[in-house]
Amino acid sequence: MSQYRLEQRRILDGAIPGPRSQELAARRATALPNGVASSSPFYAADADGGVIRDVDGNQFLDFATGIGVTTVGASHPKVVAAIQEAASHFTHTSINVTPYEGYIALAEKLNAITPGDHAKKTVFFNSGAEAVENAIKISRYVTGRDAIVVFDHAFHGRTNLTMGLTAKNMPYKDGFGPFAPEIYRIQTSYPYRDPEGFTGAQAAERAIAQVEGQVGGKNVAAIIIEPLQGEGGFIVPAEGYLGALADYAKQNGALFVSDEIQAGMSRTGEWFCVDHEGVVPDLVTVAKGVGGGMPISAVVGRAEVLDQVHAGGVGGTYAGNPVACASALATIAVMEDEGLQATARAFGDRFFATFEALRDELGDGIVGDVRGRGAMLAIEFIEAGTGSGAKTPNPAAAKAIASAAIAEGAVFLTAGTFGNVIRLLPPLTMPDELFDEGLGILADLIRKQV
Structure with a gap:
């Protein structure tokens, strides 16, 4: 800049x-x-x-950026100009009523930059928690299963379902239960606190044994994990851990969901954190840094997965707001250009x-x-x-x-x-x-x- x-x-x-x-x-x-x-x-x-x-x-x-949101700064002139231009035409129509190009253009861009060269599609929401909820909703619909596997130290949101996924009690969960069922918490890879020399493969073996013991792979709809845990303490898993979990999900017909809400969008030095290990998720949740400060989130994933959901099954009144889409497109352009x-x-x-x-x-x-x-x-x-x-x-x-x-x-x-x-x-x-x-x-x- x-x-x-x-x-x-x-x-x-x-x-x-x-x-x-x-x-x-x-x-x-x-x-x-x-x-x-x-x-x-x-x-x-x-x-x-x-x-x-x-x-x-x-x-x-x-050094906070609104909890990892204003990655390109809180008022980058190109982002501000894009917001002003979009707002001067219309601030809202709802994709569910009258569609518009910005929604499509942003989806095309996210389809292009998320991991993997397979056919992908994108659906937008308002917040990170909404994206996570819809990733789970899609996973359950497509697999016909209920069980969701999450991990120690995870943070996935503050709604009822995502509080159930989140590991930390205070201040996020205390007194707000009961939480949604069929959520199973598994030990994660925490190199600083794991036994000395404990490898990613060993950590994955430990986690998979817990899944098999508590749930059974054939009952898992999705494994959802932050590839670099956020609120849990910026925990970087040992090399090979994420790939082994993704392989296990594939072998058992479950979806592997990378929650990139805090770690994605150039924050870790790649478009998405899983890019560091060459892991290709089935679904990616995106929020925070994508919007340049405007509230927008997304689920990006395999076209053959997302296309199974019936018409009207995903969406929302404000989801993919046109001004937020314009801001996100400008934000991504700044990341590329600079x-x-x-x-x-x-x-x-x-x-x-x-x-x-x-x-x-x-x-x-x-x-x-x-x-x-x-x-x-x-x-x-x-x-x-x-x-x-x-x-x-x-x-x-x-x-x-x-x-x-x-x-x-x-x-x-x-x-x-x-x-x-x-x-x-x-x-x-x-x-x-x-x-x-x-x-x-x-x-x-x-x-x-x-």
Whole structure:
């Protein structure tokens, strides 16, 4: 991105939150329920490139991107122009009433860039959870089976069905049951916490044995997995794990579904995370980064699978909104034109150089694991002195570092089943010097925790 509307630098002027943010917080307390939570105490007024400007004029380095959404920045001019142009014609007609070209064009593009050279088709929805629900609905319809296999540390959404798929109780599930039936949770590949030297093949063998014992392969409609787990802690499975599960699904007539809602759309340095291992899913769920900030999601999959669903069986009033389709097409074009997959890989290289060195510097300290792919990156924190043994999770350190970063002018998110992970999701349009500045802030805050 050659030009930015906002100056690309941190600006800290007075207390955080400032007076205007405090005023908004007071209004919020009377207007919003407690269940709507925010990790940052300031209120945004503008965002561009790698920075967020708050209502008091402070500017923060953005390593959150609205939970992995604004991959091309929060207001890329090409995306904004596409939204304005589409909205100037019509904001809605519903594909279920009056179809339009944008829906078709975006489907064609996703069919082309998702893994595999087989015939594919795409159907759109509004959110990641909707995409996951419909992937399951399609899988059950096509296979005539009920059982859905999911994994430890998974996050697939907040609706009733997707809460059942999600592994983390607080804050996502606690008190909201009962959940949908015929969901089976299996042990995943977690290299940092698996036995030392445990391979992807061994992890897959363990998982498959659990499926056979709990369900039986002939009863499985779909195996759904995040190829790089998001809310669970940015867990990268051991090499070969995903491919073995995909093979098992195929052998048993089940569908293999790659949930690419957070890991897809150039975030890991490839169009989709499974591309790193050459795995070709039957269905792919897409959301977050695809829309450039507009709410849109998709299920992309084998044409012979999707075509089995009867007319009217999938869709929705707002699904594939024309303005959101235009935004998504522009977002994908920016990723292609600006070489943002290469940027993601370069960000990853600099992250690992910084934090692997920091882990070595701290010895048996609080940095337990440094992991990720491309620009989907994380640090897992443990209690000092437990690195070679128990690897005791240290959520207090993650929380303290993320909180202290706000005061330093940088926004990082926590994650992980144990709450002990800091994840980095920078916009791929962030200038290199801001990215490096953010890494330096984070490294210094980690040192202060030791």
